Amino acid sequence: MNGSAWLAQLARLGADLLFPPQCSGCGRIGALFCPQCAQSVEGTPATVCSHCGRMQPAAVPLCTLCQQEIDPPLTLTRAAALYTEPLRSAVHALKYEGQRELAEPLARYLVASFRRPPVDGTYVQL
Template sequence: MPGNIIQRSYQQLLDILFPPQCAQCKVSGAILCPRCIASISWFTPPLCHICGLPGAGTTLCARCQHQPLQLSGVRAPGSYQEPLRSCIRALKYQGNRRLSEPLGQLLAQAYHKYAMRADLVIPVPLHQEKLQQRGYNQSQLLAESCARQLQLPLSTTLIHRIHSAPAQVTLTAQQRRKNLQGAFRCTQNHTTQSLLNRRILIIDDVCTTGATLEACAAPLFAAGARAVWGLVLARPLSGVPTSTGKR
């Protein structure tokens, strides 16, 4: 923790000497400027109580009435469109790790806006091979920033990924769930007693079908968690077609 404080202080000094540019509009002054943050279109009610997507005529949307997600629910500030889409891609694929701070603040705002309640924050873990390839876990960076804003405890070791699933871009929702079945497991030092009746908040960047969040939630529920919620930056409104999808 002291090391993180020193690093942030050093970064603040560098920002004074060399003002950063907005990752979206390139205006000098902030890594994500207030104007671009204000341009994010938040989901507006009514929202489905489970998947959190807009347009539900009742408490549940038609999809969740038929096949609800196997977790307490998912919430996101908005849809997977600009400027969120470019910011997420810059954080995830272009190495712009500093975006995790304003995006983590956005997640914290969503947590308050949706009146969420959690005892513990965790990121969706990457498989070790992918972590070595990318060099960092963008979900962990977001979770660290969000938990710090919310002053909630954070665990990056509660669950781990035990196998790396093949690419899911061309898979349907049902295929994704099967692809990720058993992909996550609670670490041995976290017993059922330590998770009993806890409310867990899982952080990720994007949720398409919810399959990844469901797979993360399964071992947490099995270990006694009372509630497991997903909080992500964006959700594609179109979902996943029968044969193709984004993630």
């Protein structure tokens, strides 16, 4: 670790001591998004439209809305998780309250979603 990185880490540690991070999901002190909240994030179900990712009663290649699209602007969309608490509060804090430090813990859900194979093993090409 070079000198400036060490100083930056020391400054961050000092700031954390003066203003300890608070969980955006439950308000606990100690982390911006605590392990309990991180574990309670609800993943998306497997029964989604393989194109748009909207939840369906069963997995389908194309939902009725996608079947009606003549020239869809996107090839594939997926939600990283359900937009429920505590994720909802964390996303709100990131987007509207300027808590950019939440980008890293929340990005983990995006990465996990990206690595997950599509519903039926193949992507639908429109």
